[in-house]
Amino acid sequence: xxxxxxHDGALEHLKREGRIVIVGASLAGLRAAExxxxxxxxxSLTLIGDEPHEPYDRPPLSKQVLLGNAVADHTTLPxxxxxxxxxxxxxxxxxxxxxxxxxxxxxxxxVEYDRLLIxxxxxxxxxxxxxxxxxxxxxxxxxxxxxVGLQRALTDSPxxxxxxxxxxxxxxxxxxxxxxxxxxxxxxxxxxxxxGALGGVIGEVAAEMHRExxxxxxxxxxxTALEGDPSGRVRAAHLSDxxxxxxxxxxxxxxxQRNTEWLAGSGLGAGPRGIAxxxxxxxxxxxxxxxxxxxxxxxxxxxxxxLFGYQFLSLEHWGNAVAQADxxxxxxxxxxxxxxxxxxxxxxWSSQFGVNIKSVGVPPMGTEIMxxxxxxxERRFAAVYGYQGRVIAAVTFDNCRWLPFYEHQIExxxxxxxxxxxxxxxxxxxxxxPADFPDPSxxxxxxxxxxxxxxxxxxxxxxxxxx
Amino acid sequence: xTQALLREIIDYANRADPYPLYEELRKTPVSHDGDGPYxxxxxxxIRSLLHDPRISSDARNLKATxxxxxxxxxxxxxxxxxxxxxxxDPPDHDRLRRITNRPFGxxxxxxxxxxMRAELHGLVDGLIDGIGTSGTLDRVDxxxxxxxxxxxxxxxxxxxVPREDEPRFxxxxxxxxxxxxPDPDGDPGQRAKSMTDTRMELGMYLAGLIEERRKNxxxxxxxxxxxxxxxxxxxxxxxxxxxxxxxxxxxxxxTVNLITNGMLTLLRHPDVLQRLREDPALSVPIVEELLxxxxxxxxxxxxxxxxDIEVAGVSIPKGASLWLVLASGNRDPKRFENPDxxxxxxxxxxxxxxxSGIHSCFGAPLARQEAQLALxxxxxxxxxxxxxxxxPPYRQNAVLRGPRHLPIACDGILPKAA
Numbered sequence: 001x002x003x004x005x006x007h008d009g010a011l012e013h014l015k016r017e018g019r020i021v022i023v024g025a026s027l028a029g030l031r032a033a034e035x036x037x038x039x040x041x042x043x044s045l046t047l048i049g050d051e052p053h054e055p056y057d058r059p060p061l062s063k064q065v066l067l068g069n070a071v072a073d074h075t076t077l078p079x080x081x082x083x084x085x086x087x088x089x090x091x092x093x094x095x096x097x098x099x100x101x102x103x104x105x106x107x108x109x110x111v112e113y114d115r116l117l118i119x120x121x122x123x124x125x126x127x128x129x130x131x132x133x134x135x136x137x138x139x140x141x142x143x144x145x146x147x148v149g150l151q152r153a154l155t156d157s158p159x160x161x162x163x164x165x166x167x168x169x170x171x172x173x174x175x176x177x178x179x180x181x182x183x184x185x186x187x188x189x190x191x192x193x194x195x196g197a198l199g200g201v202i203g204e205v206a207a208e209m210h211r212e213x214x215x216x217x218x219x220x221x222x223x224t225a226l227e228g229d230p231s232g233r234v235r236a237a238h239l240s241d242x243x244x245x246x247x248x249x250x251x252x253x254x255x256x257q258r259n260t261e262w263l264a265g266s267g268l269g270a271g272p273r274g275i276a277x278x279x280x281x282x283x284x285x286x287x288x289x290x291x292x293x294x295x296x297x298x299x300x301x302x303x304x305x306x307l308f309g310y311q312f313l314s315l316e317h318w319g320n321a322v323a324q325a326d327x328x329x330x331x332x333x334x335x336x337x338x339x340x341x342x343x344x345x346x347x348x349w350s351s352q353f354g355v356n357i358k359s360v361g362v363p364p365m366g367t368e369i370m371x372x373x374x375x376x377x378e379r380r381f382a383a384v385y386g387y388q389g390r391v392i393a394a395v396t397f398d399n400c401r402w403l404p405f406y407e408h409q410i411e412x413x414x415x416x417x418x419x420x421x422x423x424x425x426x427x428x429x430x431x432x433x434p435a436d437f438p439d440p441s442x443x444x445x446x447x448x449x450x451x452x453x454x455x456x457x458x459x460x461x462x463x464x465x466x467x
Numbered sequence: 468x469t470q471a472l473l474r475e476i477i478d479y480a481n482r483a484d485p486y487p488l489y490e491e492l493r494k495t496p497v498s499h500d501g502d503g504p505y506x507x508x509x510x511x512x513i514r515s516l517l518h519d520p521r522i523s524s525d526a527r528n529l530k531a532t533x534x535x536x537x538x539x540x541x542x543x544x545x546x547x548x549x550x551x552x553x554x555x556d557p558p559d560h561d562r563l564r565r566i567t568n569r570p571f572g573x574x575x576x577x578x579x580x581x582x583m584r585a586e587l588h589g590l591v592d593g594l595i596d597g598i599g600t601s602g603t604l605d606r607v608d609x610x611x612x613x614x615x616x617x618x619x620x621x622x623x624x625x626x627x628v629p630r631e632d633e634p635r636f637x638x639x640x641x642x643x644x645x646x647x648x649p650d651p652d653g654d655p656g657q658r659a660k661s662m663t664d665t666r667m668e669l670g671m672y673l674a675g676l677i678e679e680r681r682k683n684x685x686x687x688x689x690x691x692x693x694x695x696x697x698x699x700x701x702x703x704x705x706x707x708x709x710x711x712x713x714x715x716x717x718x719x720x721x722t723v724n725l726i727t728n729g730m731l732t733l734l735r736h737p738d739v740l741q742r743l744r745e746d747p748a749l750s751v752p753i754v755e756e757l758l759x760x761x762x763x764x765x766x767x768x769x770x771x772x773x774x775d776i777e778v779a780g781v782s783i784p785k786g787a788s789l790w791l792v793l794a795s796g797n798r799d800p801k802r803f804e805n806p807d808x809x810x811x812x813x814x815x816x817x818x819x820x821x822x823s824g825i826h827s828c829f830g831a832p833l834a835r836q837e838a839q840l841a842l843x844x845x846x847x848x849x850x851x852x853x854x855x856x857x858x859p860p861y862r863q864n865a866v867l868r869g870p871r872h873l874p875i876a877c878d879g880i881l882p883k884a885a
Binding site: 373 | 511514515518519520521522523556557558561773774775776801802824825827
């Protein structure tokens with residue numbers, strides 16, 4: 001029997017009666033499980049999740065749920081197919097024994113695997129002062145339970161809400177508060193909302209949106225302390241500029257932390273920045289050697305992307321979780337020659353102040369920006385980001401139907417500034433300006449190959465030497 | 468060679484089944500020769516051009532080139548009205564479409580189409596009852612007796628055309644729709660005059676109605692177009708006229724063909740017809756598959772390039788005319804498995820039947836609902852329907868393709884559902 005034959009035999013055995021364990025029962029975990037079953041995996045499948053809920057969808061939590069237009073309990077993710085899994089919900093994974101191929105659970109159980117998929121995602125970064133964080137009225141927003149609590153607090157007509165951090169989640173929360181007619185103060189360390197994700201030019205547009213909607217926007221400040229009343233309820237936030245803002249509700253929206261602590265000491269290459277993996281979603285161990293049986297997907301993964309100089313990208317994007325889970329599941333059940341790289345082009349969306357914001361590519365890599373269609377003053381435009389003479393990202397405000405075009409520009413490393421005419425080009429869009437991202441050496445949030453082919457199965461990459 | 472193929476596609480003799488010609492066309496994703504248009508026939512290329520901001524829908528960007536192989540002006544609205552948003556680029560397109568959308572769909576009018584359901588049901592059942600009382604069931608023309616009158620009545624209700632004026636509206640709609648259906652034997656001068664007269668009469672009528680609604684606004688779309696209080700303000704009277712003319716023509720000619728092509732396809736696939744009879748919910752995937760398999764708009768002949776672009780290795784110069792053959796893209800085997808098979812159980816059916824991008828069909832939710840209700844009611848109530856002619860006689864038009872008549876026979880009309 002040839003080696004390849006033996007390998008195939010092992011794979012057939014895995015598919016027929018192997019044991020696959022998925023740690024993380026959210027979007028990526030669920031989609032991976034569905035893909036595995038779709039690809040004919042007939043063995044045992046275990047899904048482990050620390051929350052007691054079945055997998056649910058998070059994007060509505062900071063939008064429809066806060067507005068009271070949807071109920072948090074009703075955001076359960078639709079199932080694409082039956083997965084016939086052994087669900088271990090409400091119990092966290094606490095450890096990993098790579099040699100014995102076992103996952104330890106918080107209740108003392110151990111689960112053995114032949115292949116492991118880690119999709120433990122991220123959690124909200126808590127307010128650093130634990131005592132202040134435990135005051136009544138102080139919230140983070142990441143889970144369904146968070147959303148239930150915050151929505152209830154907003155329903156009680158607080159006199160003022162303070163949102164700490166004006167990234168996407170913080171801005172969406174501020175938007176929901178204003179739509180509910182609540183007074184809201186937003187405190188942002190950067191120069192404008194969304195500045196880490198989209199740069200200062202777009203950040204300024206976002207700042208105007210906040211002000212137009214009567215958000216009390218404070219930029220260039222940090223919240224230094226939260227003050228409670230004698231009953232343990234939050235009553236004010238103190239700012240670094242000396243100001244005090246009285247509030248009944250404070251939402252801490254300072255980004256996310258990766259759920260990797262449970263892997264400490266396991267030997268897997270896991271840390272605060274996620275779990276490093278190769279382009280095929282196979283996790284690295286601490287020695288930088290790729291594992292054969294441990295895969296990673298979703299927010300917790302950090303994988304090199306061919307289109308962006310093989311930078312290790314961690315993406316907290318809904319679409320990334322779906323696409324990476326699909327790739328990981330495919331590769332877990334494939335021999336090496338059939339594996340495929342995770343080549344999803346980063347993309348995300350947000351909805352705030354009545355505007356639909358969408359982006360593709362990696363805007364923070366951009367050094368310049370050019371408004372190619374529409375006008376920021378009208379809050380309807382498309383802009384592209386340039387990096388070393390190529391298009392690296394694009395963003396649209398209420399103009400998303402053009403986005404597939406820009407995505408293709410990114411995939412094909414099209415030149416920047418774009419040399420062509422477009423419909424709805426305004427005079428201001430005729431030359432690029434600095435994109436104005438914060439200095440990357442100052443800590444803040446946020447992070448040549450061409451792609452061809454139309455579906456993940458026929459995606460190819462072409463290497464082009466530098467020009 | 469290409470030109471010969473284009474001529475064949477436009478040739479009326481091939482109207483009943485252009486699909487083998489499209490298959491031939493797809494061998495060259497972008498075909499061009501001489502002065503003619505650049506014809507794009509493959510799915511992914513069409514889709515990307517529909518999202519390409521270097522492509523214009525505004526006829527003023529078209530460099531005059533040779534003769535139009537369609538042999539007719541594709542300008543269905545005539546020169547007497549300003550271009551509708553269908554023929555404009557952003558920002559004008561976006562502004563007019565937004566104002567039009569406020570009374571029609573989400574977020575401001577999320578229930579408009581849904582709330583018309585009962586009324587549409589009534590219209591469908593009334594027309595089918597009419598077939599039953601019209602006498603002979605040995606020869607029923609589903610176009611004249613059903614598929615044609617239905618959408619005109621719907622658009623009248625939507626716009627707020629008073630019920631007593633509906634017959635006049637039907638006549639105007641018929642005449643204007645006939646202009647899209649060239650009659651090689653007719654007198655062209657006579658036709659042109661009759662078109663102009665009709666457009667004039669319709670325009671005068673609508674202008675009067677708009678004026679009246681400005682004073683006494685109701686819940687109808689015309690009132691809301693004329694008095695919109697959204698951030699974009701209201702339309703000018705001329706804009707409201709060209710928009711309502713667009714809604715009338717584009718909205719109803721295409722739905723006629725969707726319903727007629729649909730019944731024809733179902734009668735050719737009796738097993739699917741039987742399934743639909745038993746399960747009206749199947750009308751949803753059936754209509755989607757019809758939009759892929761027999762789309763009412765076969766091609767979009769009115770785009771042009773704002774600069775030189777390259778598509779599938781072909782350089783297309785600035786100002787060139789582009790034809791996007793949606794119906795061919797819908798049968799592209801690189802996108803759809805067994806593309807020539809009518810399969811309502813098809814998964815991942817992201818067809819081009821309603822276009823894509825900023826000009827994607829404005830009336831799509833209404834068209835879908837009309838076709839779903841019409842086909843499920845016909846399936847349920849026609850007793851033992853059968854085709855009398857296959858293929859039936861088609862309209863002249865290669866762009867808005869569909870049967871001119873659909874003669875069928877049936878044994879009876881079953882009572883409507885309680």
